[in-house]
Amino acid sequence: MRMSSMFSRTLREAPSGADCKGYEYLLRAGYIKQMGAGIFSLLPLGFRSITKIQEIVRQEMNRIGGQEILMPLVNPADIWKETGRYYSIDKEMARFKDRVGRDMVLAMTHEEAVTDIARGEIDSYKRLPLTVYQIQTKFRDDPRPRAGLIRVREFTMKDSYSFDRDQAGLEKIYNEHYNTYFRIFSRCGLPCIAVASDSGMMGGKIAHEYMYLSPIGEDTIITCRQCGYTANKQVAAFKKDYHQEEMKEMMKVETPEAKTIESLASFLNIGAEKTCKAVFMTGSFINDKTGEEEDKLIVALIRGDMEVEENKLQHAARANELRPAHEEEITACGMVPGFASPIGAKGDFICIVDDSVAKSNNLVAGANEPGYHFLNTNFGRDFQGTVADIASAKSGCRCPHCGAPLEASKGVEIGNIFQLGTKYSEAMNCYFQDEDGKQKPVIMGCYGIGIGRLLACLAEEYNDENGLKLPIAVAPYQVHLISLLKDNGIADGIYEELQAEGIEVLYEDRKESAGVKFADADLIGIPIRITLGNRSLKEGSVEVKLRGTGETASYSIEGLGKQIKAEIAKEQKKMDDAIIEKHL
RNA sequence: CGGGCAGUAGCGCAGGGGCUAGCGCACUUGGUUCGGGACCAAGGGGUCGGCGGUUCAAAUCCGCCUUGCCCGACCA
Structure with a gap:
């Protein structure tokens, strides 16, 4: 991509209201643009990052047998009335009537929709287990969106749904999601922990949330350093001392x-x-x-x-x-x-x-x-x-398992997994005939990842005083080629060569001062920067600088494409080596 | 939902009853510069969030609405 023809521009000053670094840089670098409270557009750079995150998610979901589908954003209200959520969810769900006067909703999640499909597909135990997923827009009319992409109203979510004949099957796919989520987040470069959580409006019993620990988070997480107990404060347990003595007269x-x-x-x-x-x-x-x-x-x-x-x-x-x-x-x-x-x-x-x-x-x-x-x-x-137990756990309370002091920290929820059980299948008559000839409700699980929020957390995790420095797996481009020469002839040639090697290049070909070019490159934060200027050109070489570490090296122009490819592979390998496998 | 702050050019802001609404950045044209946010010169760009009111006169005062941002949502 030539920067001279890129749709978005960088901003020197942060738009007012950008209160955290990651959000500020996403705006200033031109990844995203706000349109309303909690409503954002993805500009070319942001869209490329999101696309890469989605591709990682797809690969990992396919790996555990997920089949990608796409369900409608607009749902007839009828299926939401079947489960009762049409009534139990308040203003958070957007509703409207179509031209004939039918009640419609903007789906804020898809248990109803997927169960509606599943009940027509699943009739026998021979059809189970099944897992489907989609990457789709959700609208939740949050009363108070804030912190840029962290808490928004319209967002992209990967949501998957599993169908099993028994609890053991559910637990198996639940555990696979548990591990896969660690793989996804670590492949994106985001550190996170899984915590026991509340199932909220989803219903069901066992649930985990994936938390990116950060002061910008709105969730409070209770952890035990000694035994590893972690839970969202909303459900966190702790040991209580009771004052027991003989009852006295009131x-x-x-x-x-x-x-x-x-x-x-x-x-x-x-x-x-x-x-x-x-x-x-x-x-x-x-x-x-x-x-x-x-x-x-x-x-x-x-x-x-x-x-x-x-x-x-x-x-x-x-x-x-x-x-x-x-x-x-x-x-x-x-x-x-x-x-x-x-x-x-x-x-x-x-x-x-x-x-x-x-x-x-x-x-x-x-x-x-x-x-x-x-x-x-x-x-x-x-x-x-x-x-x-209705008591709130806080820092200093004793761990319910080992008794050590608990700690409280802030986190952003980037994913969640729920064992739904039969709540939706029973409410929506999604039954199958088992081996014994009996009709049984399908046992379900649901699993979500906030794609945009993931990008927001990555931007928060990877930045410095000059801008973003996203990991190569999720950065919009792999290489930022900067020409400081008056004549772009040589740089054009290098740009062609790199592209021919299949390298994703953002090419700085604008007529700007060197300072502006470097500042914008730092702000956008492409992991590998190639500078072509008179200094090194005399020796037939270019400068290569890594945005992440600041490490620099001199590479000869001869065979540059191959060398850069090797550099990219090296960066990618670092990330692959850091993939986390965790099982329940 | 309650409370605060704000809405003036693409972005950041100033102006606070009176004459042509201003500044920095960005943008256009010409010239000079050319390895860390250059310089000179000449330009373009505004329903001052909306509606109503007060007034000879409103970006400015008043009312209503709207949009955005921040804080809170409970410890009796």
Whole structure:
């Protein structure tokens, strides 16, 4: 590609709002262009990188027997009504009516679509197992897109779906994806870890997320250095200490102004772990069949020294969505914010009790009377509820497996794998006849990779003060040929020669000053840079500089194509040697 | 969904009731330079986000809308 005729240009200054380096450089180097909140175009350089990432994904998916398909972005709402997600997913899914008035949606994922196809294809166990995948546009109307390509509304995703006759089959393909994802990310050059995760709107039980650890990430990951336990904070477990002693008699005490756990503990001169905190949320519960929505107050009880993990609470309460409760909703059930507990409360509410409260004795809890608390309250005797782990793990908590201190770090989710089970096949009547003649629901798994987000993470991982320096496997071109000569004759010849060798060349043939050419080359960050100038030309050679390491060398013009090919192979081999194989 | 900030040339910004709306970069033309974001000269490019209002007069003041960015979404 001749830079003199390239569609995109570089920018000297970063567009306002580019808050992280990788994003800034992608914009400035002309890889991407923003069109709206969370909506981006890929320009030629970005599109080439994305294409390379997709090719790696294809190779790896084919390697485990995936068959590539392409499903429609626009889905009839009917299949989404079958699974109930038409109702349970809120504004995140874009909906519209076609000209006849039929309900349509923009698919934000494709379990419904793929199951709809599968139920027509799979009738016998002889047809199983099967895995299909696609690389396709998704639209999710995120309430708050941010950080460039990290969190967007329209994005490209590789999503695959597996169909098996039994759990063992699902586990096999799940493990293959688990390993393949490590291969894909390492082939792209992106370091990442797999963590146990929540299945969210997908349903199902076992799930992992692939995380690129970085401060720009929005997910919090809990890890144990000692035994290797890793989990998303949303589901991370930890060891709790319980305060167990003989139950004492409940007593009401005056606690003026003690509206917070902190002030209560200091007023009574006790530790926060001897108190019971009540957190109020309102959950919305949706009927999958009718779409009818009902709100209900949820009282979450947790020991004063811990915090509630909203995600865990939502699961424990089986709510579709949570929001902080309004004061009127709390008082309507006879509870007094600041001095609240379920003791003496009335009305319709759900009480979820963290095991830290259920297994501790004689905690201080609210008396539902302004200025008063109860001493020595006990679960089971003084109040009831559903016991669950709803506590939030944080740095310093003890590992659930080995007891070592846990650490919290930030990460970007670049992929996920889910064991769906039969949630979709049952809801959509995707059954097969097994060897024993019985009809059984197909067992499914789904597996995703955010392609654009992967590029964004790579840009974040590979840059310096001058610009991008993407690894050769994903860089838009392999070689950047810069001519500093007045006459491009010799450079044109080299450009032809390199191309004839099958090398991907970005050719700087513009009439710009040397400074501009070098600065743009650094910004775009093609891994191998060839400089052709008077200095070395006298000796019949060119300068070759690696963007990644800054290493330079002098190569003779004679047979340059072959030498550069060898250089490319060397760079590629470094990456191939770093491919990670990891099995569950 | 709540709160803040912003929208003026392709990009980054200034101007804050009055006369032709400005600066840097980018762009065009001519010339000089030519290995790390060159210089001189002459140019082109604007519904000042939109609609409405106040006024003799609005980019500027007021209202509504819209778009973008940032923070929060819970610890009683």
